Amino acid sequence: MITERNVPSGSATPSTWRGRLAAFGLLLGSVMATDAIAQTPPPPTWSTADMPSQKGRIFLVTGGTSGMGFEDAKALASSGARVVIAARNPQRGREAIDRIKQDVPDAQVQFEAVDLADLSSVRDLGKRLGATLPRLDGLINNAAIMAPPERGTSVDGLEMQFATNYAGHFVLTAELLPLLRKSDAPRVVTLSSIAIHRGSINLDDLQSTGAYVPMATYAQSKLACLMFAFELQRRSEAGGWGIQSMAAHPGVAVTELVARGPGLDSEQGRQWSSNRAHLQTAAMGAISTLYAATAPTAQGGVYYGPTGPNEIAGPLGVATVPAVARDAATAARLWDLTEEITGTRFPTRGR
Template identity: 60%
Template sequence: MRAHDAPIVRRSCLAGLGAMTVAACTARAPGAAGDPRPGWGPPDMPPQAGRGFLVTGGTSGIGYESSKALAAAGAEVVIAARSRERGEEAIAAIRQEVPGARLRFEKLDLADLASVRALAARLPEALPRLDGLLNNAGVMEPPERGTSADGYETQFAVNYLGHFALTAELLPMLRRAEAPRVVTLSSIAARYGAINFEDLQFAQRYDASAAYGQSKLACLLFALELQRRSEAGGWGIRSIASHPGLSRTNLQAGHGPFRRALRVLFQPAAQGALPTLYAATAPEARGGGYYGPNGFLEARGAVGAAEVPAAAADGGAAARLWTISEALSGARFPSAIG
């Protein structure tokens, strides 16, 4: 482990374990409407033929497994990511396992809002409508503070703001679908996250773990607020959040040997993708719901209803963040039925 990684690792582990311990002691009502049945998996997905999905970050990890499962169920899947080479490799690998899979690649850099707008402008040429948007891509705890093409802290820009803008830009395509869904990935890290409204970009003092927790809490606040606004405005969008627990993905690859060694304790990415697939396809998945693994501390296991942190249930903070995000991104959601 590199010397400058040590403080980040200690803070992340201690904060995460503390928050998960609190969550483990929190009672949950069993059998709530919309809870997955025990053992839910890809064979339980309804046929997806005739439906179109866009998956950000679909070249690896949760995004790759989600894309593969959706394609296997008959959906047409657009994998949106930065690297065309990696996108084409992912598509070729999926087609090895799913002959005849309907897949295409579209270039997208969530750290560049111009790239987000460009994708939204050309996507109607590929799909007549969009049945599902999976806001999956992310970066995790870069040790040095970086900024996006638009000047925003990298984790805030990629994990949250780029997806906020993408959802706004693709809303017309989503509203043309019969029963559209937006699934936004959060994380266990949202439990120790806080929205630093005084310094959203961590320009005053950068803390990689705190910035990551903020970005994932922002994703969860966005998913819940999108559902509220969809219901109030009659948009017809079902917005759902998910998290993969502790799953083996490329997010851990850039960290030191200690963090990489912990990957052996994590569940496979295919298992971690199940909450996202449930949210994207299950008829009983609730708008405004939050799904994750149902094992100890929600770290691994079968799909279940996830605990919503108190900070994510703050409607006032969600509305404030929404207004700020529109101003920062230049993206606009409708205020009423158009």
């Protein structure tokens, strides 16, 4: 992980490094202090070398053709897991599998096409996997888009960031719940972002129809993801589903997210480009997710991420949670609204 101790020789001094990262963090939203939650922190130096064998376990990773999702899939395959990469582009899927097999010749990895912004595509994936997999031990809700300059809508009429980042994963989790419950220790890891600290949940306008501010809409979608992860844990406990649900964020990692979203010529893109030497690699960004998905000591209902300045990079730890994300009443209302919007129903709490 990136720390002040391992800044490359000849690069910025630690104080300059902190300043640059803090400046970049202001674009995404500085981490705000919240009350600490009684949780067991992970080992700060935890890495893929500490990952227990995943032989015999089955994982699905959305957006696994690039970035952190690819690193998740590669690490899980390296540890013996069977991995399903779910993404939109079959060509990129084949390329991702080839890249993984170059390093892990005996990798058990397959590609399944899904468009998270198309709920019929999500449901089709659920049906296919329900008919072909004996169970699902881990679901990593990773895929995302960030801050496209213009507001777009999905085929279901939902704002694209809400649809891709949050609603598609909500429906996918519901579709895969029967497979998850067949596992002896199922986990669902949902990706959030440090951008949540400048976000809010507008239950009266989840689709940003009144005003579309690209980063604010992104922040809302990722805050919804975090609230979903916590509410899924509460409902799993209440309903006896046996699922551990946790959340993770990567800090700020060098991936395709900025280039495909606001663009490298945007303010975010220029800051990202000028500071990328001091940011997380995709492999570093994947550590929090992999810990949540595989470590015996990972806990349901916990949010993991790097713990350096503004949580942009640094050692693994428990991430800061904004107060709204701990508001169970708001999370329950968001859940109910999402069921109405998507036409998807999870089991009731009592079943």
